[in-house]
Every structure is written in structure tokens, then in C-alpha cells.
Amino acid sequence: MASVMEAFNASSTAIPNTIHATIASANTGILSKAFDNASPVSWFGVFLTLFLTAVVYDQMSYWSHKGPLVGDSWKIPFVGPFFDSVKPSFDKYYIKWTSGPLSCVSVFHKFVIIAATRDTARKVFNSPMYVKPCVVDVAHKLLRPENWVFLDGKEHVEYRKGLNGLFTRNALETYLPGQQEVYAEYFEDFLRESQNANGEPKPWVYNLRELMCAVSCRTFVGHYMSREGVKAIADDYYLITAALELVNFPIILPFTKTWYGKKCADKVLEAFANCAAKARVRMRQKGAEPECIMDRWIVQMLDSDRYRARIAKGEKVPDEEKPAMLLRNFSDLEISMTVFTFLFASQDATSSACSWMLQICADRPDILQKVREEGDRLRPDHNQEVSLEILEKMEYTRAVVKETLRYRPPVIMVPYVVKKDFPIPESNYVAKKGSMIVPSTWLSLHDPEAYERPDEFEPMRWITGNAEEQGKNWLVFGTGPHYCLGQTYATLNLMLMLHKLSAQYEWKHTITPTSEEIRVFATIFPMDDLLLTFSRREGA
């Protein structure tokens, strides 16, 4: 969502010229009187007039954008519902989504259109001619302005193609052993922490965030980073999320959230660039096998180099020896910036998903029992590595993960910005250039026409029901040219986590009156931060 800075930065709105002219003439009249010593008009009068003029301008601007959209008829002068966005409330978002397919708010001078239904949301996701993803201004400073995620159109498509090779089935298989190592270490830590607390339940959301950060780092940079290095990133990562919150001061002043976030982001970038340098050295060694995303990327670069060298020498290289994707050479910093975007995109979403998944499975022993039965059947020896082949056979575990993502979609809104006036004839509306337009995923994923009893958690809808056929409603990972690059990886990773944890551990959830309430912090979490205790599963 927009930062306050964006609100301030918003381009001037298209108020009819007559209004501009009226305001201008009013201003000149008053000002000339103020400077005329003989005039009784006081500075207070001048100020008041300018203020009222600005209020009128702000209101007219709001109306000129709003047109037929659902939204307040009157805007609180200048700020709009700013104070609501300081502490975002799920219930308030929900009221907005259900108010109409397209609704609006205006915060400061930023006009925000909310696309709440499946069809309006899809329309936004699939209109790259008119819209592009929008991030808070501070994101450019944290991720660096030259980062690929800020590319648009053809350049974005081309860059993204070069990344596809990092998420193929074959690639995902090579990351599995590293992920399992991390789960094994952290689950034992969970157990110790619960034992040290003498079985007293503790909020676990923070531990899960750290775990997800560690698994991501192992997947992205393998063993090039020490456990302490990973822990340092995991410990500080929330500073980055906080810096990118909707409402933050736009200029990076010392000791503000954005300042801490930037410091943390610089550390992560430097650490990842060091890892890239190490990967470059290791992957040049004979027989070195890729273990992480950086390795695979560097192997693709080296293969492309070799191919180009052969061609340059005039060799006729058979087609089957040509790399699937010819890559240019990326610097350590470029690799680092890109891998940072993976962490940035995955950290909050995956932490949210696994928090809800553990809560739901603890509260529904019938579901957990089935996950265990499937796991025990397909991998009876708990010391055996989980192969991709085994994981892919876990139909019920997959259904639980997909149902978690549907029932509690981690990313409830994806902010886009309108690049040029965007006609939406279905709503008889044209979104003006510079507006923010935010497709929401919630209603689509809770649409009773697509998913019967949408507010019930029913994994079987993915096996014996028709949930898999509702592709148009499945907006968990977005759709269109920016759809989530890591969706297969994210799903498999959550399956791996649930399988490994349920095979060897028990976890109990202490239900509180706010367990089912939703706290919005970039993504969504149980309001009470998920009170858990861990123990070893009998016989494991």
C-alpha cells in the first residue's frame, strides 16, 4: 500500500480548469490585499482563505477521481482515513471489499481504488498496459533503484525469463536436502525452548518467522552463509518489513523505522554479495554440484559463457548442447539484489502461511491425523531424506497447504499504480493516471460460487471436490505477468515443513479469544501471535 510519501508525491489531479482558475483568481485577490498596508485584511485572513481554498481543492479533486465508485461522499480534509491506515484493521478492509466491486479512499492526496471481486482483481492483474506493481518509495532505497523488481513491460518479461531456470522441478529438487537440515535443527530448538518454558505456551509467530528466514536463506545461498549469519538476518528482518509499512516517514532520518530498515537491508545485500562471490569460486571447481539458487544461477552463467566461447571460435555447436537459456554475466551485487527480492517476496508470506497452518492443524486433530497417516505411509522411516518424488505423492498434505492458502491468503492486497488512464467499462469508470489500484484476493478465495462453504476449512475440496477447477478464483499468488515466481517452491516448502514436523513432533495450541482474529502486518497473522508448546511425538 502507499506510503505517506506517495500520498504527498501524488501527481496533481485533473481538476477542471475552471476550478484552477477560480482558485488562482481568489488567491491573487486576497494576496494583493494582504500586501496592501492600507488593507484591513490580516495575515490570519490570508491563511484562512488559503486553507479553505485548499480544502475545497482537495474535496473537488476527490470527487473528480471518485466518479461512480463506492466510497465516502466527503473526504476528511487532506488526511482522509489516514489514521485507519496507521493501524490497519482487517475488519475495516473487509467492510471496504464488500462495499462494491470497485471502491475508493483518498489518503492525503493519493487516490486509492480497491478492486475487491474476482473479476475486478483479475482485470487489474492482467492489464500491464495500464498498471504496474507499486511499492512504497522507501522500497527503492532498500532494494536499490536498479533492482529488477522495478522493471516494467518487455524488460521485466526478459529479466524474469532468465530466472525461471532457478525454479524448475529439477532445481527445486536440489534445494531439498538443505531445507531439511534447517528444519531438523530448528525443530529441535523449538523442542528445547518449550522444555525450558516448562510446557508454558509461548507466542510462536516470531520463531516461525526466523525459521522461514533460515529456510529461505539456505535455499537461496546454501552453506555460503553461517548459521550465525542467517540468524542475524532473521533477527533483523522484521525491521525491513516495518520500514516498508504503509505509513512511514518518507525521508530516511536517523533512528526512524526506515533508517533501521535501510541499515538491515544494506547488511543483507552485502552478505548475499559475499555469498555470490563464494558461489562463483565453488561452482568453477570440477565436480561441484549446485545446492542452492545462487549455485544454479552461476552454473547457468558459466554454461552460457562456454557456449558463447565455442561459437566465437567458429565451432558448430549442436542444438541440444545449447543452454536452455543464454544468460549474460551478472555481478555479485546484481545477484545479491535479485536474491534479496526473493527473500523480500517470500519472508512475510511464508511466515504467515505456516503460522495459520500450525494453528489450524493443532485445532483440528482429525486433519493432523490424516497428514500423519499419509506421511507414515509414504515415508515410514523418519530418518530417510524426503525426496521430491515422495513429497509430490503427498496428496492430502498438499490439500492442507492449499486450503490454508485459500482460507487465510497471506497476501490480501497487491498494490498497483495506474500508468495511463485505465478504462474499466464493466464499472463505467476510468482510473486516472497516478492513482493507486489495489486488487484484493480475499473475496475471490472466499467466493461461495467457487468454493462451497468458503469459511470452512475443508482440505478434501482439493481432492474429491472441484476446488482445483476454480483456477480463475485462485489468486493466492496473483496472476498475469507478475504472478509469483516462487509459487511451486512455496507450496512444496510448506508441505515439507508440515510433513517433517508432524512426523516427529507434537504441538499444542492454546486457544485465546483472539486466535481467530486477523492481525495485518504486511501479511496476516493470528492476533494473539499463536501460543504453542512443542513435544516429541510418541514413538518418533
Ligand code: HEM
Ligand atoms: C505462501 C507464499 C507466497 C505467497 C502467498 C506469494 C504471493 C505473491 C503475490 C500475490 C505476488 C504478486 C503477484 C502479482 O502481482 O500478480 C507475488 C509476487 C512475487 N513472488 Fe511470491 N508469494 C509467496 C512466496 C514466494 C517465494 C517463496 C518467492 C521466492 C522464492 C516469491 C517470489 C516472488 C516474486 C519474485 C514476485 C514478483 C514477481 C514479478 O514481479 O514478476 N514468492 N507473490
